[in-house]
Structure formats: C-alpha cells, structure tokens
Amino acid sequence: MEDNILIYVRNITIGFPNLKTKDIQNVVKNISFQVKKGEILGVVGESGSGKSMTALCMMGLLPKDVLVKGSIYFNGIDLLGLNEDDLRRLKGKEMSMVFQEPMTSLNPSMKIGRQVEEMLVLHEANLSKEERRKRTIEALGQAGLSSGETIYDKYPHQLSGGMRQRVMIAMAMICKPKLLIADEPTTALDVTTQAKIIELIKEICEVNGTTIIFISHDLSVVRKICDRVLVMEDGNLVEEGSIEEIFTNPKKSYTKKLLKAIPIIDLDNKIEKQNVSKEFKLLKPTDSEINSSPINNYKLDSDRILEVKNLNVYYQDQKGLLAKETMTHIVKDVSLYVKRGETLGIVGESGSGKSTLSKTIVGMIDNYDGEIILPNIKPQMVFQDPYSSLNPVKKVGWILEEPLKLQTKLKKEERKERVRQILRDVDLDEKYADYYLSELSGGQRQRVAIGASLIVNPEFIVLDEPVSALDVTVQHQIIELLKRLKRQYNLSYLFISHDLNVVYQICDRVCVMYNGEIIERAPIRELFVNPQHEYTKKLLKSVI
Amino acid sequence: MRRRKKNISFYLGLIIISLVIIFVVMGIFWTPYDPNGMSAALKNSPPSLAHLFGTDNFGRDILSRVMVGAKTTFLVAFFTVLIGASIGTIIGALTGYYGGLFDEVLMRLNDGLASFPSILLALVFVSIIGTGKYNIILALGVLFIPSYARIIRSEFITLKEKDFVKNAELMGANDFRIMFVHILPNTKPIFISSVSIGFNNAVLAESSLSYLNLGVQPPDASLGRMLSEAQPYLFTAPWYVIFPGIMIILMILGFSLLNDSV
Amino acid sequence: SGDKNNVDNEQTPAADETPRTPRYGGSVVVGTLQDLDSLDPHKAVAAGTKEVLFNVFEGLVKPDESGELIPAVASDYTISEDGKVYTFTLRDNVVFHNGEKVTVADVIYSLNRYISLNKQMEPVLSNIIEVKEIDDKTIEISLNETDTELIGFLTIGIIPNEYDESATKPIGTGPFKFLSYTPMESFKVVRNEDYYLENTPYLDEVIFKVITNTDSVIMDLLSGSVDILAYLTSNQAKQLENDFNIEEGNMNLVQGLFLNNEVEPFNKKEVRQALYHGIDRQGILDMVADGKGEIIGSNMFPGFAKYYNKDLANLYEYNPEKAKTLLSDAGYPNGFTFTITVPSNYPYHVDTAQVIVEQLKQIGVDATIKQVEWATWLSDVYSARNYESTIIGLDAKLAPRDVLERYQSDASGNFVNYSSQEFDEVFEKATRTTDDSEKVAYYMELQELLANDAASIYLQDPSLLVAVNKELGGYTFYPVYVQDMSKVYYKE
C-alpha cells in the first residue's frame, strides 16, 4: 500500500438481515476505493445508494445487527479488525464525522456548548476549563455561528436547522482530525453561509492536512472543493475519477444522467406565467396591498389562500428554574400573502426565522402577535427535519396512509393503492412501505415526508427545505411532481429553501428573509435579474 | 425503532409460559385429587409417588391445589393488570397530553388514590361487594391505576412536544387519535416493562391480600394464599411452600422473559 | 436465693416434674398476641389485657390455679346465708405501688368506680345496692337479690382512692409495678418489693412484648428475644419442642360453630341436630390441633370442673347417614348452602371452618367461608346478629352464670338468638339459689338443654400450648385468662 494512502476501502459489502424473509439485503455491494492523505474526496450519487452507510461503516457506527464484509484500512490499520477500545481511540481524534441529520444527532438534553466541548474533554484533556470554553466558542464562530457565547448555553431544539448543522461541523473539526467524513454537511445552509463553510473546510484541509470525504448532492459544491469524486448507485460504486474527468467526460450512464439533472438557472427561459410583476421593487408591502379592505370586517381576497399581517413571533427563554423568563423576538413584523395556485418562495440566511415563520403559519407556535388568515384550510407541512416529524414507531406505509384515513373516505384497498402511487411519485420503491423510518436513508425519509403531505392533495402546503437531502435527479423529479400537482389541483405552496436553483425552478414569487425580517420581495425573475437589497445581491452572487 | 431479533429469552419465556398455561388449563378439567379433599392421616406428608408435591396441613394434595391455585392467581393478575393498565393509560394519556387544570385535578386524585391505604380500600370493596376473587380483581385493579397513569403521563409529557405529534395535528388527526394512535405506540418499551412489572406486582399483591386475609377465601386455593398458609410450615413441611413458590416464580419469570423480547 | 420455707403455701410453684431451686432476679420477655386496650383495670375489656394486668392489680379475691377464689387484698370474706351480704376483711400489710397503705376508702372507691363504669355491660353489677365501710378493716357489700356468684366479679383491681391516672400510670397492689408502656410495643413491669407475700415475685422485670404477627413468633422465640409465649399452634409447638419447654393446659374456651337460630334453616332444631351429626368433632381436633384439646358438648368448658357436664360431649355421635335423614325430615333432602363468617384474626377458627366445610359436603350441605375482620365480626355478627353461622371461642369469668347467661332469650350477648322458656326459667333458679349442690344441678340441666336443642354446635376446648424458656420454671395455668409471672423464676 502506498504511503500516502490514508483510507483504503476494500470489497466492502454491507447487508441488513431481513427478519421476515431471513435473507440478507445488501445496501452496499462490494465497493473498493482509496483516499489519499490531504485529499478531498467527493461522494455523490442516488439517494439511498449507500453513501451514508459506507461512511458509518468507516466510523464503525453501523447498527449492531448489520453484516459487513471486506476490510477498511486507515493508515494501514484494518478498522474492522480492531477491538472496540482501539477503534474508539481513533474516533473523534483521528477521524470524525458530520452526520446527515443534525437534529436527531445532537443530544436533546445537553447544552450545545457542552456537546462540542466534549470533544476537547475527551481528546485534549490537558486544557483548562476556560481554554476549552474559548476553543469551543472559537470553533462555533469558525463554523459561522458568530454568537457562540449565546449558542453555548442553548439546547439543540432551540437552534435552527442550519445552526445545528454548523454545530455538528464545529464539533467534528474542533480536534483537527486526520479524516473528516462530512455527510451532507451544508444541506440546511443558505448559500452565503455554505460558501463560508466550504472555505473553512478547504482551509482546514490545507492547513492541517486533513483528508475529507465529502458526501453531497450539491454537485456544484463538489465540483468547487473536491479533488476526486466517487459516484454511487444502488449500492454500487459506478464511477470514480478526478473532478475534471467526471464533470467533463462522464463514462457511465448514471453519471451522465446525474450531471444532466443539475438545475441551471436559465434566466432567459423562465416562462412568465404569473401576472405579479407589479410587485417589482417593493421593499415593504404597500398599504394597499395589505389593507386592501378594512381590517374590521376583513374578507380574504378570494384568490388569496394565506395572508400574514405584521407578524411578530417570540420564543420564551428560560435559563434555569429560578431565572426569569425572557422573550426573544425572532420574526419581526412580517407581512406576506400567498395566492391560490401560487408558490411563494422564502429564502434567507440560516437562522433568520424561516422555519419559525412557517411553523407559526401552520399554528404550531402560539407566542405571536399580528394576524394570520388562513380561511378554512388545513395546511400541510413538510418539516425541515423529516426524521423527527414522522412517527418513529410506524412503518412508512402507515405514515403515508394516515392522512388518507383522516381526510378522505377511501376504502382500505383504495388507500393502499394511493400509498403505492405516491411512493412511485416520490421515486421510492414500494417495498419501503414496510420499512421503519430508521431503516431509510436521509433522502428517503425526506421523500416520505413529502409524500405524506401531498397524498391528500391539500390546497396549501408549507415546505421547509423539502429537497435538501435529495440527489439532483430525484430532486428534479420531486420538483416536477410538485409543479404537476400544483397545475392539476391548483395547489399553493410556501416553499422555503436555501437552494436558489430549486427556488428558481418552482417559485412564482420570493421573499428574502434576513434577521427575522423580510427585506425584499419580488417575482422570481425580477429578483434574480434585479436584486435590490445588499444581502440578496450577495446571495445571488454566490450562485450565479 | 429498530426491529429486535427474537432471542433465547423469548423462546425460554414461551416455553415456560406454555407449560404454565398447560398446567393451568389442565387444572380446569382434571386434578389428581379433589383440591379441597382432606385427610387427617396424610397431614403434611412429603412428596411421594401418590402425591408428587406432597400434602398440606389438612392432608390436601398440593399438586392439585397448585393447579387450581395457579389458575386463580393467573386470572387475578391478568385482569388486575388489564384494568389498571387500561384505565391508567387513558388517564395518563389525557392528563399528560392536555396538562393544565385537568391534569392537576386528576393527578391530585391519583395521588390520593396512591396514598390511600390498600387495606382500607380492599375493606371498602369487601364491604360494598363482598369477598371473593372478583372483588380482589376490582380492588387491585383500582389500586394499580395510579402507577400506570403516572408513567404514561410522564411519557406523554415528553412525547407531546415532538414534531411528529405536531405534524399529526396538521394532518388533521383529532386529539384522541393523536394520543392513542400516534403517541401511545411510542411508549411501548416503557409500557411493556410496566405491564410486566405490574403483572408481577399483581401476583404479589394477591398474595399480600391473602396474607391479610382479604384475598381469596379458604378453602379455595390461590398461589398467594398457599404461600401465606404455608408460612408456618416452612421448617416442618417445606414442600408446602416450595411448589407454589416455584409456580409463582415460573409464572412471573416466563411472563417477563416473553415480555422483554416483544 | 429463695428460701422455700418462707414461701406461702398457696404460692408454691405448680407441679414441675423435677422442681429445681428457684433463683431470684432476672428479666423475662413474655410475648402477647394482643395489644393492651387500656391500662386502666376498670376499663380494660380485652382478654389479652387482663392477662397482663393480672400482674399489676389484685382484687379483694383472686383466682388460683384450680379455679377457686382465694383472698388477696382481703384476707378473708364471708357471704351471708341468704346470699345478699358479702363481708370482707382487708389484709394488713398491703401497700400500693406508690408506697401507700391500702385503706377501706381505696377499696370502696375502686369498687364503686368499677360498678359505675361497667354496670351497663355487666348487668349483674346492678344488683349491688351499696359498698360500705364497717370499720377501718372491714367492708360490706349488700345486694338486692340473692347472688352467691357475685364473688366471681370481685377480682376487680383495687386502685388508690380518687386516683385518675390509671390509663397512663397504673398503680395497683400486685406483685409487679408498672414501669412503662409503648403502644403496640411493650408493657414493662418491675418487681414490687413491698408485695405482701414474702419473697414473691422472683423476677426483677417482666416485659410483655406485643407480637401481632403470629408468623414471626417462631423466629422471635428461636432468636431468644422472647422467653414465654402462649397460644402456640400445635405445629408451632412441634417446631419449638427442642429449644423450649412446651407446657400444655386448657384454653378454657367454648369453641363452637354458632348458628343463628333465627335464620333459615337454622331455625329448625332438626337441621341444627343434623349438622351436629354431620360434623366429626374428633376429626376436627385431629386435623387442626393434632388431637390436642377436648371435645365438648355444651356451652361449658372442662376446666370449670365443678359445673362441667361431661356426659354431653358425646350426645351427638358423628353419623352422616343420620344427619341426612334428619335433613330430609326437616325438608332439606338435597341439603342447603350457608355461610360461615369467621374472624380472620383467629387462624384456628379459620382452619376449623375449612374442615367443617369439607365434612359437611358429605351430607350435601354446602358451606362457604367468609373471613371478616374482628371489627366487622363484632358489628355484623355479634352486635347486629346479621349472619348465618360463625365460629368463635367464648370465654368467661369465674362464675358459671357468666358462661351461660347469654342464652337467656333477652340477653344482650345472645347473638345466636337462642330462645327457650325452659332455659330462662331454670337459669333464673340457678342464679337465685344459695344452695351449692342445687346450683350445680341447675347448671348441669342448663347445659343439657342447650345440647338437646343443639343451640349451636359445640366443638371443643382447645388446649393451650405455651413455650417457656428452658431456664424458667414455675409457669402456672389458670382456668381463666391470666399470665401469672409472680410464680415464674429462673432455675438455679
């Protein structure tokens, strides 16, 4: 083995025993690859193709009943042959990992600061308490969490999706490991933050000689930072090569398909079906727009499905039992509306209050003032974090069937049929109906969540980062599905995403959120062509 | 939630419980002797071929008594847990989910019931509906409610904050469905252990009631009653205590082994 | 050490096969199965309390081991010919535990206090017209009507004049002085140095320890934390044989299956008699007490030898066939069902009930047992008479009328609802007569009446088994409930 090889994965097969049929289902099939020291290796591929499983396998973190064949050499040591203690010594210090799902991967009852700091406690025992704290806050800051001091004392559920992701990154990098496996580390980050993080990763790689395995769906990011790429499909390693080779001269049909599906913002081809151009250049909604009729006996414009007026949302913070409660003002004086058959996009900085806004709209947060008018509609919501928003003890089939049971009078057979249909729609095999969520990949879970919200064709759906964990082909398919349903049933969406490509493809109008406020709103094309606010300009610069 | 493999405990539990059930069912149709038949000549005779488990202080065949006693004990424990767990779960679910004044009121009642002396409660039941097996079931069942209510409530308090619950609300599930279809299955591991512990407690409570003479009335047999009757003969006729004791242990052991691996 | 010659004749330790020299001093723990209900000798009603207080209080007279009443605080007494005047002469040297001498005033105060507190419960007392002082050594009790048995009630404790702290700091004249009492725990007494009998008692200290859990009794005895314990079961006695002396006496109880004579079908004499024939009393005795005890046939126990009618024990032989015939004659060819209500705190009675249930199956009678708490028994069975049958043991004071008076038709203790004019008449005569042999004859007749009528099913007088530390001697049985510790001593 060459000296400069850090990781050598040889003939790895990962299989799950199926309790019912008693056979073994291989989710990673006999793959081999090598990673050089200091290299950044990108791993792309179909959702559910075994990327995360391979990564977990390297870290020795697969569930207990999994069967693994093959060997993984780290610096010449066979990881699979190591005993528990020796393997443990490598973890955290020598190799660390950013997990795909940051919500469930953080301990819900432990403060963020302590969770990050723990790395130092475990691996740099000589540090004093103050030093540890300093380093922790520093690491959080590097990961783009400038207010490290306040975040230190928060619990995971008090952070936004992107903030959690950055916490995970800070945690994985704080000890400057030799190998960093990052499984979709930037899915929940807005492009500006993403750019910052990627800079950081690159820098770390250069300064510390860290080797990085970077699993991502975002091919443009992969292209930007990786040296080499692996392409996976259905458990197989279909192609391997340098960035140039793969992106310019793909050999395998899957790779080609993947590259073709990369969404490109083609400003000229965007067909303008909407007649909303009047709104152009509005920083704040005009009075006439909001108060189109007197407040007292307000009736919603028949074509408006949602109207939000001067909404302020707060979170209660209580530090310790005896402390007084304080209120944090998160969403500040937000007004917006969604028309029937329209898709309103919300983009914005991570932690700016997008999820908070959407949760308030669907009625999950009570601490608000202002008005939310949602006449006679049951909005559905796709949560940013699909894993925790779906019932963990139920099978996928049950979860998908539940809304049908609740909202339709379909017979059992019809319901089953609908479930099969929606599974196909979101590009999941029917067999997954029999799976628990814990047995799915990140992207598969996300698709289940989308399926569950779409299955009854609700008039209005709030989607919070619905496609962040999907590979571009599936992403494309989902977006097409959403568009089709929208046309077919005249659905309306409130679509939150940091992925401007996606936003561009699906949204009719966009609001840009920054620090709890809507700083800009415009029809989609206008926004891209002619951004007004500084932040918006910055956002767009990092894409186009 | 991961599917867990069925392991040795499961099969061991299955075997034990099957044996117990066979034993009990057989006792319904046939016993080697009349379980209440006495004989002065046979008083306290040790196990022999004629009396495999020996005889008690009335010369009654212990094997026959264990057979019918196991049935009584099993039924009492089973229904006690059924009553306690079902009502307790409902109360725990409602209070945990809704919280507020409702919770406050029911939980205070619950505290009251939990602190109310069980003997006094049993006496009240006895005075209202008389003694006997069914009365014990009712009294014990009521006594068991608070513990289930507490445990399920505490589970609900944590679970109701989860996003999947909020999501279920959005899907249009009514409170009832959210509580019992969405949240409840998530309490399964805790619920299962409390059922198993409850079964156990019920068997023991039955024997304690017999010990306090409020349980099954003589000459009817129950395992608990036999144990407490056997107590004075611990040294002179140890078989009297050993066989019902083994039966109780088997019953509880089998049940919880089975339970553990569900 | 003790000097045998100085010991009063009457106080000689009862027959111990190999009398060894008693030693003075030492402390003994006596287990009692019932907590004390009051320390006031005039208020205590529980047998278990009287047993204990016997050591602290003495009456004008007190019982000896043969059931005779011997002088105590009084040195002598006479009963007038017509049985209406009792005259007592006080003993000279009796002092209270507080050091004061017992005077006539003390006696009069005590008797009056007792009478006023208890006359409703013991109607006999209302027969007393007055208690008066004759001189500083003599008192006289005069009665309304003739009653020679009243002497049996004069065992009541003498307490200091106007003393009203008996409930917490009892002061008596008995061989032991009260030291302390902890409810549910123990009652401690110490030797009374000034007791009027020289060299009595032997022990320095006696602790009556309340043991409510009969199941831990064996452990307590074996571990040495209890020296004397009465009311053992035959099984417990067996287990203790090696480590303790097991003394056997009589319980002096009438244990019976008492039938409510007013409810169907027990209102029919034939049915009651049928049950008698259908119950194998010897079988019960063998089963529950390994044969220890004595079969009885009426409401009187053998210990009361003078009045006991022994011919009745076998009046009804065990004969299921005859029982069945009687039942069909009475209109129950297929038997009947009934409930036996048993106080659950008496395992002995519960066991007896179990055997009876089994035996009665032979004659087609189906009995079920209902265990109740003592309080419930008192209210439902005894007081409200709302029951079909019950098993209980009846005890009595040393007066034959006390044993039998409850069977008078209108007696308040007549919980079996027995009603017989003949009985009432004979009872009247028995209590009125002053002639002793006539009295005995009447009482024999009363027992016969009860037996012939099968007023209830009289089963047995169980034997009283007492475990006594092998180091101890002098344990004495009485025909009434007492634990006389003044005769107990450590052997040299």
Place this chain on the structure above:
Amino acid sequence: MNTIKLIIKKIASLFATLIIVSLITFLAFQVIPGDSVLISLGTNATEEAIEQRREELGLNENVFVRYFKWLGNAAKGDFGTSSQYHIKVSELIGERLSITIWLTIISVVFVLLISIPLGILASNRVDGWIDRIVVFLTQITMAIPPFFLGIIITLIFGFILRLFTPGRFYYPAESFNKFISFMVFPGLAIAIPKIAMVVKFLRSSIIRQLDTDYVRTAKSKGHTRAGIMYNHVLKNALIPVITFIAMVIADILANSIIIEEVFGIPGLGRLLVMSISNRDYAVVQAIVLLIVIIIVFLNFVVDILYQYLDPKVRIK
C-alpha cells in the same frame, strides 16, 4: 412560570388533595362495618353501653357535622385522640413516623445504590452474559412475595449469619447504631424486589436510548461505553425512571406494613394496619394525610426534575 408562584400553586393544590383524601377516608370509615366503640367494648358490649359510649364520643352526630368538626380541628393542628390508645394522635405518630422514614430512606438508598449501577451494567451489553444474569436474578427476586423475603432474610442474616437478633428492635434513642444495623435488614427486604423492578425499567429505558442517533454521535466522538452511558444516555433514560422511582418510594412508604410486621418494627405501616382494624379513625386519617403530603411532595420534585432533565418540558 415563576418558581415562587409555582410553589404557591402546588401548595394550594396540596391542600385540595388533602381535603379530598380526608373526605374519602372519612367516607370509607362510614362504609366499612364496625366502629371503635364496638372494638373497645368487645363481646361484653350491651346495647346501652354502646349507645352511651357513642354518645360520649360524639359518634351519633350527623356524618358531615363530624367530618367538618374533624376538619376544623385538623386545621388548628389538632388531629384528635386515638380511640384505641387514648393518647394524642400526634404523640402516637411522632416517633413511628421517623422510624418509617428511616426505613424508607434505608431501602431507597439500597434501591438507588444497587439498581442504577445494575441497570447500567446490564444494558451496557444487551443480551451479554452479565445482562442475562442480571435479568434472570432480578426476575426471580421480583417474584418473591415480600413477607416471604422477610422471612428468608431473617433466616439468613438472623439465624445463619447472626448479624442481627430477629425481633429485637432498638429505638434510635436507645442506640442509633444498633437501630440502623437492625433496620438494614428490613430495608433490604423491602428493597430487593424494588431493585429488580427499577433495574428492569431502567434497562428498557436505556436500551431505547441506545438506539438513537445522538448516541451514534457520541460514539463518533470516541467516548467509551461508560462515557456514553453517563454523559449522554443516562440523563435521557432517567426521565421515565424518575417517575417510577418516585412511585417506588411512595410505595415503600405506604406499603412497608408487611415488612414491619415480619420484623416487628413499630412503624407507621403497622400502626396503620392496627388502627384500621381497630377502626381508630383519627389515627388512620392522620397517617393517610401524612402519606399524601409526602407523595405530593415527591411528585412535585419529579416534575421539577423533569424540567431539568428534559429542556423541552415546561411546568405550567
């Protein structure tokens, strides 16, 4: 919510509970047959005597009048006099309460000290041999009725090992050391089945947590098994167990009767049983109320702990 407000609210609701429970106890005494008069008069009772005694004790008054009289006195701190022992209830209960509380503390200490490590040990390697042994042992000990366990412990420690004298109880005032060294054994007898239950409960709660993603994260940090257990799993796993332990404590407190009987400990439990059978209303009432106070307090502590353990939960 402000903690002081919370405490005030809890105290208010405690009083409500006390009133409800005392009323229920009172009514229970109306339902069950027998009364203290009959008990104290025994078989000597005549109707006149009973009537007179009832009159003296005010038992002939209307039930509610009696209840409110009791309530009024109780509010002034006067819980009445024991009908059996003719002494003040407070006096009768005083020392017994401390004995029972000691017994409870000793057994709870046993439960906590043994069951938590044992539960962790067992779930450290689920289905490993230690786990199997622990599960098996706990299962068996769970199945032994308390009175029986009491006897076995007396036999083993009292007769075979001679570590204490069965039946020879010492008051704390007599000798505190002897008191404690005696109480250890009944404490053990109470604790053993509870230990088994807590182990079982804790084990299943831990197993549930071990399956979660955050544990995976902790593993990736290079924690040892023990480190994961103490720093991550335990806190989350304890949430349901805390409730259970509070229940166990309440149970020990309220139901140590049988053990007190077997070991001859003059505690509250025994007093309660005796008082119930003696229909000694005042004593029973006072004991029940004491237990209520302790249980409500325990549950309050649990609620507070909850908030501490699960940051998402807020006491309202």
